Amino acid sequence: xxxxxxxxxxxxxxxxxxxxxxxxxxxxxxxxxxxxxxxxxxxxxxxxxxxxxxxxxxxxxxxxxxxxxxxxxxxxxxxxxxxxxxxxxxxxxxxxxxxxxxxxxxxxxxxxxxxxxxxxxxxxxxxxxxxxxxxxxxxxxxxxxxxxxxxxxxxxxxxxxxxxxxxxxxxxxxxxxxxxxxxxxxxxxxxxxxxxxxxxxxxxxxxxxxxxxxxxxxxxxxxxxxxxxxxxxxxxxxxxxxxxxxxxxxxxxxxxxxxxxxxxxxxxxxxxxxxxxxxxxxxxxxxxxxxxxxxxxxxxxxxxxxxxxxxxxxxxxxxxxxxxxxxxxxxxxxxxxxxx
Amino acid sequence: xxxxxxxxxxxxxxxxxxxxxxxxxxxxxxxxxxxxxxxxxxxxxxxxxxxxxxxxxxxxxxxxxxxxxxxxxxxxxxxxxxxxxxxxxxxxxxxxxxxxxxxxxxxxxxxxxxxxxxxxxxxxxxxxxxxxxxxxxxxxxxxxxxxxxxxxxxxxxxxxxxxxxxxxxxxxxxxxxxxxxxxxxxxxxxxxxxxxxxxxxxxxxxxxxxxxxxxxxxxxxxxxxxxxxxxxxxxxxxxxxxxxxxxxxxxxxxxxxxxxxxxxxxxxxxxxxxxxxxxxxxxxxxxxxxxxxxxxxxxxxxxxxxxxxxxxxxxxxxxxxxxxxxxxxxxxxxxxxxxxxxxxxxxxxxxxxxxxxxxxxxxxxxxxxxxxxxxxxxxxxxxxxxxxxxxxxxxxxxxxxxxxxxxxxxxxxxxxxxxxxxxxxxxxxxxxxxxxxxxxxxxxxxxxxxxxxxxxxxxxxxxxxxxxxxxxxxxxxxxxxxxxxxxxxxxxxxxxxxxxxxxxxxxxxxxxxxxxxxxxxxxxxxxxxxxxxxxxxxxxxxxxxxxxxxxxxxxxxxxxxxxxxxxxxxxxxxxxxxxxxxxxxxxxxxxxxxxxxxxxxxxxxxxxxxxxxxxxxxxxxxxxxxxxxxxxxxxxxxxxxxxxxxxxxxx
Numbered sequence: 001x002x003x004x005x006x007x008x009x010x011x012x013x014x015x016x017x018x019x020x021x022x023x024x025x026x027x028x029x030x031x032x033x034x035x036x037x038x039x040x041x042x043x044x045x046x047x048x049x050x051x052x053x054x055x056x057x058x059x060x061x062x063x064x065x066x067x068x069x070x071x072x073x074x075x076x077x078x079x080x081x082x083x084x085x086x087x088x089x090x091x092x093x094x095x096x097x098x099x100x101x102x103x104x105x106x107x108x109x110x111x112x113x114x115x116x117x118x119x120x121x122x123x124x125x126x127x128x129x130x131x132x133x134x135x136x137x138x139x140x141x142x143x144x145x146x147x148x149x150x151x152x153x154x155x156x157x158x159x160x161x162x163x164x165x166x167x168x169x170x171x172x173x174x175x176x177x178x179x180x181x182x183x184x185x186x187x188x189x190x191x192x193x194x195x196x197x198x199x200x201x202x203x204x205x206x207x208x209x210x211x212x213x214x215x216x217x218x219x220x221x222x223x224x225x226x227x228x229x230x231x232x233x234x235x236x237x238x239x240x241x242x243x244x245x246x247x248x249x250x251x252x253x254x255x256x257x258x259x260x261x262x263x264x265x266x267x268x269x270x271x272x273x274x275x276x277x278x279x280x281x282x283x284x285x286x287x288x289x290x291x292x293x294x295x296x297x298x299x300x301x302x303x304x305x306x307x308x309x310x311x312x313x314x315x316x317x318x319x320x321x322x323x324x325x326x327x328x329x330x331x332x333x334x335x336x337x338x339x340x
Numbered sequence: 341x342x343x344x345x346x347x348x349x350x351x352x353x354x355x356x357x358x359x360x361x362x363x364x365x366x367x368x369x370x371x372x373x374x375x376x377x378x379x380x381x382x383x384x385x386x387x388x389x390x391x392x393x394x395x396x397x398x399x400x401x402x403x404x405x406x407x408x409x410x411x412x413x414x415x416x417x418x419x420x421x422x423x424x425x426x427x428x429x430x431x432x433x434x435x436x437x438x439x440x441x442x443x444x445x446x447x448x449x450x451x452x453x454x455x456x457x458x459x460x461x462x463x464x465x466x467x468x469x470x471x472x473x474x475x476x477x478x479x480x481x482x483x484x485x486x487x488x489x490x491x492x493x494x495x496x497x498x499x500x501x502x503x504x505x506x507x508x509x510x511x512x513x514x515x516x517x518x519x520x521x522x523x524x525x526x527x528x529x530x531x532x533x534x535x536x537x538x539x540x541x542x543x544x545x546x547x548x549x550x551x552x553x554x555x556x557x558x559x560x561x562x563x564x565x566x567x568x569x570x571x572x573x574x575x576x577x578x579x580x581x582x583x584x585x586x587x588x589x590x591x592x593x594x595x596x597x598x599x600x601x602x603x604x605x606x607x608x609x610x611x612x613x614x615x616x617x618x619x620x621x622x623x624x625x626x627x628x629x630x631x632x633x634x635x636x637x638x639x640x641x642x643x644x645x646x647x648x649x650x651x652x653x654x655x656x657x658x659x660x661x662x663x664x665x666x667x668x669x670x671x672x673x674x675x676x677x678x679x680x681x682x683x684x685x686x687x688x689x690x691x692x693x694x695x696x697x698x699x700x701x702x703x704x705x706x707x708x709x710x711x712x713x714x715x716x717x718x719x720x721x722x723x724x725x726x727x728x729x730x731x732x733x734x735x736x737x738x739x740x741x742x743x744x745x746x747x748x749x750x751x752x753x754x755x756x757x758x759x760x761x762x763x764x765x766x767x768x769x770x771x772x773x774x775x776x777x778x779x780x781x782x783x784x785x786x787x788x789x790x791x792x793x794x795x796x797x798x799x800x801x802x803x804x805x806x807x808x809x810x811x812x813x814x815x816x817x818x819x820x821x822x823x824x825x826x827x828x829x830x831x832x833x834x835x836x837x838x839x840x841x842x843x844x845x846x847x848x849x850x851x852x853x854x855x856x857x858x859x860x861x862x863x864x865x866x867x868x869x870x871x872x873x874x875x876x877x878x879x880x881x882x883x884x885x886x887x888x889x890x891x892x893x894x895x896x897x898x899x900x901x902x903x904x905x906x907x908x909x910x911x912x913x914x915x916x917x918x919x920x921x922x923x924x925x926x927x928x929x930x931x932x933x934x935x936x937x938x939x940x941x942x943x944x945x946x947x948x949x950x951x952x953x954x955x956x957x958x959x960x961x962x963x964x965x966x967x968x969x970x971x972x973x974x975x976x977x978x979x980x981x982x983x984x985x986x987x988x989x990x991x
Contacts, residue, residue, distance in 0.1 A: 097741030119718030200666025255698030332785030
């Protein structure tokens with residue numbers, strides 16, 4: 001028995017010395033000390049040994065056991081010091097499920113944050129409105145083409161005797177009178193909302209989004225409008241971008257402007273993407289005195305400016321997305337949604 | 341409206357040292373927008389966008405006039421050459437060759453002249469080239485003259501074969517519904533009624549005014565005597581007819597914006613001259629001119645301070661006078677008071693002081709204005725603003741793996757409730773109604789991704805429109821979402837996490853509703869108030885949820901409260917039960933949770949076949965529970981679960 005033990009000891013020592021890694025060492029430990037390991041089996045046989053020799057054998061086994069454990073432990077440490085456990089840092093991680101905010105949400109968030117920083121308050125008004133707020137109070141003459149069945153959606157409901165037909169707001173400007181009714185000047189309002197027009201093609205969807213700014217205070221002039229537009233150009237489109245205004249025509253502003261933003265690619269020199277260095281973003285103007293009057297604001301005391309632009313357009317201009325068909329923005333295809 | 345202006349035609353009226361590029365650039369900055377310059381074998385052509393209030397610029401002459409006012413401010417010499425006309429005619433409201441009965445409300449100015457012995461043929465090279473450059477095909481000298489005048493002056497022109505007008509008489513009136521007319525191009529129209537038409541002495545319709553001439557009186561190669569015919573019409577009538585019959589033309593576009601009655605006279609003189617030159621025709625000496633209410637000269641008054649305040653800068657009186665004069669206005673000052681007489685071609689457009697301010701500002705040049713954000717008081721933010729809350733929800737759902745969609749508010753009849761608001765003039769049947777729920781839109785969105793085999797979750801925050809009798813609908817901002825290929829527990833977990841994160845203390849109660857599978861829908865309630873719903877849909881293998889944003893917001897407590905951290909650790913243990921089929925585990929958890937006040941929390945830890953493992957936290961705030969105490973609670977749990985649900989405890 002004594003001899004058997006010593007033979008086993010020598011075998012183990014040799015194996016430990018020649019082992020190459022932790023896994024091999026662990027296997028050795030199991031082979032000898034495991035439930036049916038060689039040394040464990042030997043220990044179970046100790047009862048068969050004559051009683052006078054049991055003490056001696058027992059002691060030998062214990063000594064051997066301690067020696068081997070120490071040796072395994074030392075060997076293990078030597079592995080850690082020299083060649084640590086093999087590790088693959090290139091293996092891909094397990095990502096949490098990733099969600100996506102829609103491009104329009106991202107654009108709306110940026111737009112409102114840019115204006116909120118200069119004291120604009122975001123508001124929300126009805127999308128289904130009376131003609132009065134969408135047209136009448138905004139100085140549109142009775143037979144203006146925008147009030148036709150061909151351009152604006154009307155709701156099949158009885159007319160309001162005072163406010164006219166029920167319709168879907170064709171522009172965010174319907175919020176102007178609502179805001180003047182909600183609060184008194186000073187007003188710095190931003191309204192970002194769904195609008196509807198009776199057209200559908202590559203550059204139009206029958207539902208779209210606009211953002212509208214309205215500022216009313218004493219002494220608001222063209223200079224302030226230009227200041228606000230330049231601020232927006234730089235903070236939304238990026239450093240160095242500026243705005244310019246050109247004459248245009250709207251019913252509810254006088255003077256009215258078309259607003260351009262300097263091209264970010266050519267910096268205003270003119271390139272393939274822009275028109276002579278400028279990109280059109282939309283309309284603006286000084287609030288028409290009739291509109292102020294209709295909103296209960298004295299045009300002799302107060303003046304104001306307003307602008308209303310397409311969120312989709314601002315988004316396309318900013319991102320250079322190159323979406324060939326605006327209708328794609330309203331696609332619910334995951335292959336589109338998950339790109340953003 | 342976009343128009344094409346050939347450069348050499350423009351320069352016939354505009355004498356300037358400005359290059360074509362400069363003309364384009366400066367016009368765009370201070371007047372009509374030049375979209376581009378097109379190169380053409382005959383000339384460079386400006387493509388120009390004219391706004392609806394400035395139809396006086398929708399012609400070669402109009403652009404020349406505008407440019408002559410704009411260019412000097414940019415340091416360019418510019419002079420407007422006048423239209424050379426010799427007026428040997430008398431204008432009379434009665435002539436021998438035509439008796440005309442005209443409703444002045446439909447036609448404020450009616451002019452006409454008979455031109456005899458015209459020779460049908462080709463126009464001159466210049467006329468043909470200019471028309472071509474404007475994208476209009478030359479046809480014959482008579483038609484070409486009409487088009488030429490329209491392009492040069494912005495006044496549409498019509499011609500009749502005089503000999504085809506029965507009884508040499510005309511009645512200009514509104515059409516009756518159902519009347520028929522065949523136009524020049526052989527199309528028959530059944531008129532909607534209220535269109536401006538002309539009938540001849542035999543009661544035949546010979547013109548659909550402002551839209552297209554009638555076939556019965558059309559010019560052809562046998563025509564000898566031409567009735568030249570130039571009018572302006574009530575814009576509203578023209579637009580209605582043009583839109584209803586889908587007959588869009590440049591003439592209709594001009595008429596429907598309104599035409600200066602003075603221009604009618606210029607045009608008939610110029611056209612007559614061209615007929616003499618190009619067709620050899622001989623005009624009558626008397627021009628028929630029915631113009632009972634000539635327009636009166638208008639004036640606008642405003643003061644210098646007002647101008648300065650609106651502009652935000654001071655432009656000197658001298659400059660103001662110069663600018664307005666260049667534009668054709670007649671300004672005069674009495675001290676600080678400015679009186680501006682408005683020329684007839686601007687009388688529809690310049691009415692109030694702000695209109696005059698615009699003229700001064702744009703010619704002075706918007707690019708010369710400084711740029712400065714307003715000072716002044718910043719308004720208060722309304723306390724109940726919903727936007728931040730909506731943002732939080734969107735961010736959370738994105739974090740939980742949702743993909744946001746924007747779907748159309750307008751839906752088909754099949755996708756809505758019976759009392760939904762209907763559009764009077766939808767573009768199609770798929771967008772006829774205002775939705776009252778987001779469910780159908782999201783269903784379609786999910787179906788669009790039918791090929792996706794992995795789990796996915798789409799969501800949207802948008803208004804639904806709940807009709808209110810006689811009032812605007814209630815626009816209810818709604819959160820909705822749909823899970824596809826997703827395990828029920830995973831989907832429900834998202835909703836539970838959302839409610840927890842928003843700190844909404846809600847209970848989930850099973851309730852049936854049409855559209856959901858029986859027994860597979862849950863209402864989300866705070867007290868008695870239902871704030872949302874969640875469940876598996878009847879149609880498709882989808883899980884749907886929907887919440888009112890306002891309801892969520894009112895129960896969302898954004899201020900989380902501090903609860904002192906217990907100084908003693910809880911005792912935590914897992915209990916496993918086997919349950920008979922159809923046991924509602926939610927009810928089991930509710931029961932266990934309410935069994936004893938020391939039970940802090942119960943979670944479902946694991947499911948294996950019919951064995952459910954619950955993890956239970958026992959906690960007393962003031963002391964450490966003994967094993968004995970926990971054991972007695974556990975025994976209670978085991979006993980009740982057995983009694984209520986037949987669940988057997990696996991030791």
